[in-house]
Ligand SMILES: [Zn+2]
């Protein structure tokens with residue numbers, strides 16, 4: 600089964616080719632269809648900002664490492680007991696790459712993100728087919744195309760970030776980073792009642808995208824003095840909710856100064872494993888009483904992500920599409936930053952729902 604994988608560990612951007620990581624397409628054996636499993640013929644798999652970190656060996660160090668956790672497709676086969684979701688062969692679906700076991704202490708404590716067995720069904724979806732447990736598979740709404748559907752997983756991350764901000768209607772909100780998660784979380788926060796909704800993003804096209812879909816203000820952190828702009832926008836108070844979706848160590852450096860007293864700051868990205876952020880405890884936790892947290896994965900968020908997805912505007916995130924065998928070029932495009940999202944077409948699956 601053809602699967603996109605990290606074939607050599609290393610930074611995908613390294614200028615020295617001997618140190619540079621590599622992405623290729625390899626043959627992986629098909630997973631057996633267990634009694635509660637669902638086999639999906641994958642239509643689309645989106646490249647995630649976390650994938651280059653995987654190439655650097657963030658999670659494991661033996662190659663090949665299969666990739667792909669943002670997928671859509673159609674049900675090709677069902678195990679004999681995979682009936683609890685009412686899924687049928689031919690259903691258009693998307694899914695959660697993590698199966699929560701439901702049995703371990705973390706699952707039973709209401710903290711599925713720490714499930715001790717999350718690797719059991721974490722199978723690469725940037726492939727011709729993927730076999731997941733039925734609890735990981737969600738039927739797409741009738742008005743969501745397969746192309747849009749592959750954004751269910753990043754949408755679930757946006758939902759989880761929104762949950763963790765604890766936003767109250769009318770709170771002022773700042774989103775740092777206009778990549779896919781930043782754009783999705785901006786739209787989700789808008790629906791949550793965010794005010795003075797502002798995005799910090801150096802790329803003009805991404806700022807424009809945010810303005811078209813709910814941002815009231817945008818800040819170019821290179822051309823503008825972001826602290827001065829934020830002071831102006833918030834009358835010197837700072838934002839009630841600050842979300843980092845950039846994953847950039849340079850971008851997070853000044854973020855706490857943009858937060859209001861008592862604000863919540865969510866680090867909603869993946870960061871370099873060795874990065875240590877300086878944190879003045881007196882200024883930020885004692886005097887300002889900031890609440891800081893992050894998001895690892897998104898348990899409990901998928902049903903609500905599925906409900907909100909039809910209302911999100913994602914056309915501009917689904918324009919760059921490459922065929923499976925062309926995955927190396929797709930990753931080059933991803934790294935170029937030309938498109939906020941790059942998508943792999945894993946099979947040519949006819950879709951009765953037009954992409955819009
Ligand atoms: Zn992702």
Ligand SMILES: [Zn+2]
Pocket residue numbers: 699700701702703704705706707713714715716
């Ligand atoms: Zn568990």
